[in-house]
Amino acid sequence: MDSSGRFVARHVATLPKSGIRDFFAIVSKMKDAVSLGIGEPDFVTPYHIREAAISSLEKGRTSYTDNRGTQQFREEISRYVAKNYGPEYDPETEILGTIGVSEALDILLRSTLNPGDKVLYHEPCYVSYAPSVTLCHGEAIPIRTVAADQFALDPAALRAAWQPGCKLLILNFPTNPTGGTADRSKLEAIAKFAIEKDLLVASDEIYSELTFEGDHVSIASLPGMRERTVFLHGFSKAFAMTGFRIGYACGPAAVIDGMLKVHQYGIMCAPIMSQEAAVEALRNGRDSMLHMRDKYRERRDFIVRRFNELGLKCHLPRGAFYAFPDITSTGMDSMTFAQKLLEQQKVAMVPGTAFGAAGAGFCRASFSTSYEKIHEAGERIARFLDTIPRR
Amino acid sequence: MNSVLKLILDGEALDTAQIGKILGLGAEAVDRELAALRQQGVLLGMRPVLNPSYESEHRVRAVIEIKIRTEGVGGFDGIAERISSFEQVESCFLMSGGYDLLVVVTADNLYKVAGFVHERLARIDGVQGTSTHFFLRAYKKDGFIVNAEASRRDQPSVSP
Numbered sequence: 377m378d379s380s381g382r383f384v385a386r387h388v389a390t391l392p393k394s395g396i397r398d399f400f401a402i403v404s405k406m407k408d409a410v411s412l413g414i415g416e417p418d419f420v421t422p423y424h425i426r427e428a429a430i431s432s433l434e435k436g437r438t439s440y441t442d443n444r445g446t447q448q449f450r451e452e453i454s455r456y457v458a459k460n461y462g463p464e465y466d467p468e469t470e471i472l473g474t475i476g477v478s479e480a481l482d483i484l485l486r487s488t489l490n491p492g493d494k495v496l497y498h499e500p501c502y503v504s505y506a507p508s509v510t511l512c513h514g515e516a517i518p519i520r521t522v523a524a525d526q527f528a529l530d531p532a533a534l535r536a537a538w539q540p541g542c543k544l545l546i547l548n549f550p551t552n553p554t555g556g557t558a559d560r561s562k563l564e565a566i567a568k569f570a571i572e573k574d575l576l577v578a579s580d581e582i583y584s585e586l587t588f589e590g591d592h593v594s595i596a597s598l599p600g601m602r603e604r605t606v607f608l609h610g611f612s613k614a615f616a617m618t619g620f621r622i623g624y625a626c627g628p629a630a631v632i633d634g635m636l637k638v639h640q641y642g643i644m645c646a647p648i649m650s651q652e653a654a655v656e657a658l659r660n661g662r663d664s665m666l667h668m669r670d671k672y673r674e675r676r677d678f679i680v681r682r683f684n685e686l687g688l689k690c691h692l693p694r695g696a697f698y699a700f701p702d703i704t705s706t707g708m709d710s711m712t713f714a715q716k717l718l719e720q721q722k723v724a725m726v727p728g729t730a731f732g733a734a735g736a737g738f739c740r741a742s743f744s745t746s747y748e749k750i751h752e753a754g755e756r757i758a759r760f761l762d763t764i765p766r767r
Numbered sequence: 768m769n770s771v772l773k774l775i776l777d778g779e780a781l782d783t784a785q786i787g788k789i790l791g792l793g794a795e796a797v798d799r800e801l802a803a804l805r806q807q808g809v810l811l812g813m814r815p816v817l818n819p820s821y822e823s824e825h826r827v828r829a830v831i832e833i834k835i836r837t838e839g840v841g842g843f844d845g846i847a848e849r850i851s852s853f854e855q856v857e858s859c860f861l862m863s864g865g866y867d868l869l870v871v872v873t874a875d876n877l878y879k880v881a882g883f884v885h886e887r888l889a890r891i892d893g894v895q896g897t898s899t900h901f902f903l904r905a906y907k908k909d910g911f912i913v914n915a916e917a918s919r920r921d922q923p924s925v926s927p
Contacts, residue, residue, distance in 0.1 A: 400925040413925035420920075503927045552927075678789045724925055747789050748779045754788070 391510055394503050395730030399714070403724045410753045412741040413724040415552065417616035417697070419671075421653070422664035425615060428656035429649045441648050443640040445473025445624070449651045452658040453624050457607065461581070462597030465607075469629040472636055473646045473654075476623040477582050477610045480635075481546070482508055483642070484578055484606055484625065487634035488544060489514040496537055497546040498529045499732035500553055500700075502580070505546055506732070517542065520734040523691050523702060527556030531565035538573060545575045547595060550583040553731045553740035554700045555676075555693020560593045567598045576631070577605040582623075583696040585614035585665055588673045590694065596626075603628050606635075613696075614665050615657040622650040672697045675743040675750060682754040683741070686761055697744040700728065704737040706764050714739055720763070721756035771800040772809065778816075778910055818913060819905035828857070828873045829880045832866040832898040833888065840893035843867065849891060855883050866898070877901065 381389065396413075403409050420426075444450060450467035458464045465471050474480040481504075489495070491513040497505045499518040506516035519537040521527040529547070547566070549558045558566070570577050577595055584592045596605040610623025625635060676693060683690035683701040690701035703713045710727035717723050728735025743750060770790055774781065783801070787794040804810035819828075835846050843861055847868055851859045857871040870888075874880045884897055905913050912918040 394927065396925055396927050400923055403924045409924065411924040414922065415926040416922065418922075678791075681791060682788070726925060730927075746779055747774070747777070747781060747785075751781070751785050751788060 387510060387513065391507055394507075395711075396503060396726055399718075399724065399726060399730075402718060406718075406722055409718070409722040409724055410749050410756065411724040412743075412745065412750070412753055413726050414742045414744060415698075416618040416744065417613060417668065418744045418746065419616040419668050421616050421620070422657075422661060424660060424664070425617065425653050425656050429620070429653040432649045432652035437648055437652065439648060441473075441645045441651060443636060443645050444471065445646055445651050446648070446655075449473055449655055452655050453626065456658045457609070457626055461584075461594040461607065463594070463602045463607070463626070465626040466629070470626055470632055472625045472632050472639060473651060474610075474623045474625060474639065475621045475643060475646055476612060477580055477608045478504065478623075479639070479643060480606075480608045480610075480623050480625040481505075481578060481580060482511075483635045483638040484608070484631070485509060485512045485514065485544070487638045488576060488631065492541065493544070494539065494542040495544045495546060496534065496542055496575070498534075498548070498551070500527070500551075500728055500735035500738070501546075501548060501731055502552045503730060505548075514544075515541075518732055518734065521551075521554065521556060522734075523554075523689075523700075523738070525556075526691050526694060527551055527554035527700070528558050528562055529556075529566060531562060531569060534566060534569055538569075542573065543576060544578060545570055546578045546580065548580040548582075549592075550587055550693070550695025552583065552696055553698045553726070553728070553735065553738075555691075555696045555698055557587060557590065557592070557694040558595075559590060563593055563595050564598060567595055567601050570604060571600050575604065577601065578608060579605055580608045582608070582610050582613050584609070586669055586672060586697060587695040588669070588676065589692075592695070606631055611654050611657050614668075615654075615661050616668060617650075617653065617657065620647075620650040620653055622646055622654045672744065675745075675747065678747065679741060679743045679750050679754075682750070686754070686758055687766060688757075688761075697742055699741045699743055700735075700738050701741065702737055703739050705766055706761070707766075708764075710736055710739055717757065717760050721760045723753045723756045723760070769800065769804065769809075771797055772804060775810075775813070816909045816911055819902070819908055820913065823902075826873045826875065827877055827880060828871065828902040830900050830902070831870045831872060831884065831888065832900075833868040833870060833894060834896040835867045835893050836895050837893065846891065846893045850888065853883070853887060855880075 450471045453471050454465050454467045485508050489512045494515045494517050495509045496517050498521050509516035519533050579595050595601050596607045606625055606627035608625050611617040679699045680690050680692055688701040690699055710729045714725050714727040725739040725741045728738030783797040784794045787797045855872045855874055857873055860869045862869050
């Protein structure tokens, strides 16, 4: 019998598994399943960006780089962020290249949290926020967002959730899994509160280019926020570069310096070929990105209309590539709905509760997939719903 | 661009009922759009894209470069239209460069292509010379990668 479990740290042993893993295990064994569970672009990285990585290898550029990333990479990030988001960051002291936003957020938490520090985050949200806080011996405090509000963070809810000991606020707009965004007035109220309570803000803006309604505003661009915000971004979503594992953090020098310490001991540097591909994306990737965004928007319109036709009430996600229909009219909870749908009609949607308790009553359906698959999933969901007495 | 046309060009195998659902139109409306596109000469037809390795068991395909003389024979258009009318001819283009017409032909076997070149093309008044190249293997066709294994993606079917 394997008793090696005794070696696992308590805070890891008690950490729940991601709700997505079980699902993945079942779906990956099913031959003709239609998956709306994919949390990444269905596009291959645009050719000119792949070419930059190939060219980097051909030139024999296979070494470590500066811990922060190459000078060129940081300079391009600085230009791109200033142009598209507003704030200007010094490539020498305020920018750090990372292994995606995942690493950036992890090292931000590890370099800023003392044991017991509290971290506010809005739910439903990306699966790793709360566990990452727990792994840093911090306490994650969810703030519920709701469909009636299109899952934007209500500043009043933020104020209500705050408690003494809160040090950090994680924001993610547009939001995975809800497609929620935050307009300028909401962000201004959030910023005001962050200043009042002296919160550091981690703003994960990985989906920002994929904003379909209105203009994306970064909280880092608001008055008084640059000095208390770490802007986290990457290439996975906008440029379809998930496998490159490349991202970055921009923020005040002392915070970036702390993150750099954790990064240099834990990671050393992001892969050089990914950095070079990312430079090409920053310089010349805009047209490819806009093309993909248009495709996502068209698919969004179809899938949202389809869910509503089927009687699964679905708000219009304003960004990212996920629909988040309300499945409560079926009388089932999210997990039961997702399991039965998978068993009976072989359609995979991720139960909303995988994204936190606030996701109860919803399921996430990625529209980063072909029309054929979305259409087929719609037909199968219709057949599934026909078998269920509806409320 | 017309929304129906845009969807067809994406290369997904969708029938008119599916297209109608996706675009929020009825199937009849899609049929009307398609009919209008045909009438306007925008849409010439819709054909499946076959894997050439399947096709090559039954057919050979060749590309023929043709040099032509235009005096007294109705110019480029006259000859190109004459050549296009052969059923073996799949496509025919007027080209810039070292030759004038590029013609793609298919036939049951190599000898039939050879016969077509000798007995048909070479006899057309105005055709000065031909150069025939046979297709050996296809790697990509009409935007589709032929070898599914080469383009396989190990994307997990569920991810965060």
